[in-house]
Amino acid sequence: MSAVTIIGAGNIGGAVAALAAKAGASLQILARDPEKANTVAAPLGASAGRIGDAIAGEIVVLALPYGAVAEVLGAYGADLNGKVLVDVTNPIDFATFDSLVVPADSSAARLIQDAVPDAHVVKAFNANLGATLATGTAGPVPTTVLVAGDDASAKRSIVDLAVAGGLRAVDAGALARARELEALAFLQITLAAAEKTPWTGGFALVG
Template identity: 55%
Template structure:
């Protein structure tokens, strides 16, 4: 289950021009792509997974270090590039350790039993529920409208890939934007965390189109400026 569990942590740029430590929990496609962006932007990456061998393999690819799930998260930003069902275990494992951190939720709460809707009520979102679970964290929705391949290549059908974010904390969004932009990927700010509901619906629709073979998993929605 946790092969797709990812968290990224970082903070401001140090005097040597590097970001502080970035911790990635998991070795899935999204985690790998986001790790590549972070490393490209100069961040020092830590890969954390239940399977230490997989963590070490990905860490070697991005010039980072490896650790086991449950180890301390050392940075200021935590990116949860995980299946929605994994959020509960992250909250249970890290809980108050997320206080004060920018927590970027990458999940799409899709009902995979029917593949016909989201598992959260219409008046909320996975990101909003996460914020309720870790009230001391600064939750931002991000990356969920991107397929991993478009993050890795930096383009969607010839248009630069754009990471759309939403959150109530302006400083949190600015810090995440700094990390992503440093890695060469465009960021668009959709506003408050209320917009996470629309982002999750868009992410689900994109997945439906890919499953129905209307678009490729290397394609998807693009934001043209």
């Protein structure tokens, strides 16, 4: 199993880190606050540090608010070349909860790929609420991770990681499908925020 670096130590970062640890990956957690990174890392036997420290993993997971991504890409630059760069972000306008903040014909993942063209960007985990990644179920249905990207090997590595961590995973197609995955996540998050659906549930893939 590949080494994985998680950038971000919030709910999603912690859930993906636990999944990667369960899959047997060597794990590194980086965050602005190294104490927060260590809080996530210590129970998993992972190393911890701050954003700006050297990246140890071949797979790098951006488990951050979308607004923080540009800073991270600027900090690492060419160090991301050749990496499988997993975009977990959802570019929601959290001031209004009424729109996405990327062009309607694009996605956060596409903009990240344009910014680091020599990385292999994969969209994954963004359409899963953190609780469903942690428990492995969305209500009575097993959690399914939808994975989109243009590099088949990069996608395969994330599908394999999710499956080894105990989840289902489906190849959702090219990176262009990130646009639909972000829209799906947007709807799911707004429903949960409006208390129409629980944060412990979410959309599920049946069959």
